[in-house]
Amino acid sequence: MDSGNLAWVMTSAALVLFMTPGLAFFYGGMDRSKNVLNMLMMNFYCVLIVPILWMVAGYSLAQVPFDNDFIGGFDATFLKDITVAGDGGALAIVAFLGMFASITPALISGAVADRMKFAAWAAFVPLWLFLVYVPIFKWVYEGWLGQRGSLDFAGGTAIHVNAGIAALAAVFVLGKRKGELQPPHSMPLVMIGTGILWFGWFGFNAGSALAANGQAAQAFMNTFLAAAAAGLAWVVVEWLRDGQPTNLGAASGIVAGLVAITPACGFVSGPAPLVIGGIAGVVCCYAVKLKYRVGYDDALDVVGVHFVGGLVGSLLIGFFANPDFFGGEFMEGIFYGGSAKLLGEQALANGAAIAWSLPVTFLIMFGLKKTIGVRVDPETESSGLDLHEHEEVAYHGASVY
């Protein structure tokens, strides 16, 4: 790897790391004031435990050997033959991918907010990383799904659809929160979190080129445009539908657009990011209301934003993939003269991710429920997880409602 590429991959890795505190604030602001520290801790815990597991065995199982279709092995445990080797390119990529592994389970924390025992979360993250994230990552990149021709540039299927459907499985075992629904306790925190996420997402998406090249620049621009289009679309929908434009609508739309462009950003060009973002903004704006109809308590809309947004973006690749731009090493989308084969592969890849993530996450949560328990006691839930799970309080001097 030359020095320019190496510099961009390492910079991107740091940008992706910054997304986890961004996500923590995005979720934490939406949460109640008595549980905000628990939310931050669930997120920060992921960047404590996952980098270590990634170094010990996660990377090896998720990637090495590259010609294995379903799961890697133990050849690169403890980064054997990667540390102090070559030009450092492999090491930079391990770090970059480790950031992705860290934020993916963190996405699920938004669904289980306000009621999950921290000890259960502490056990859930490593189990989920090895049993769900690692195999699906392997399938999508270099594995059997990737080899069939499905496309996932920066993790729409492997990360957002995967974590989104896992969130649904998790809340199904966990059950609904008690009491009346509460509005976000700090919208400014949500907005700063959104800004950090958007900033970090440039590393997430453009960094996934693993080089400082034209594809990275196109992914960068697509990330910029899709988030703007989706944020605007969400706000317009709620302005027309509910009567007012809201900050949370803008923030949710931005994140939905970023999620949707994630799988597509290295394969689409021209107006495609605006269309993908716009569609994601509108669809997710309606999708977050599904939980009230169906009856699952996805506290902060991980399913409605990440699962739905990821699926929308991944399937739209089937229409918008433009191989001209990067030399055509992938199937073209329907709008560029392709057949429906790419769309079919996209559907298959997401279907496979769902078919693995949903039941396995359910079994992990069910196993934890039967052993250490997954839910805090009712008193902790009503008086706040911050005080009982962490013996900390976010806002001294403020009343806890």
Added chain:
Amino acid sequence: MKLITAIIKPFKLDDVKDALKAVGVVGVTVTEVRGFGRQGGHTETYRGAEYKIDFVPKAKIEILAADDQLDEIISAITGSASTGKIGDGKVWVTDVDSAVRIRTGEQGLDAI
């Protein structure tokens, strides 16, 4: 000696403070409070879901006053806190048995 308690709209606090100073009040205690009255609450909308907020933010003012100051202070509050719209608040008066200034130990009206 009386304790005057007033619940007012928070944005009227500065007007009320100025009106109280103008009639010679030298000490006021203010608390941020929430509650409901005839005004009722309001609705907030997040991701298309409506939340009914029943408890409205208000400012609570407490003033210790001599009996002969009472009418002047009450009309200063009602005059400055009024918007004519529902939710302007209330003023009430209670008897106070005793008061002590902590620094000097002065008692009764001297402590005000």
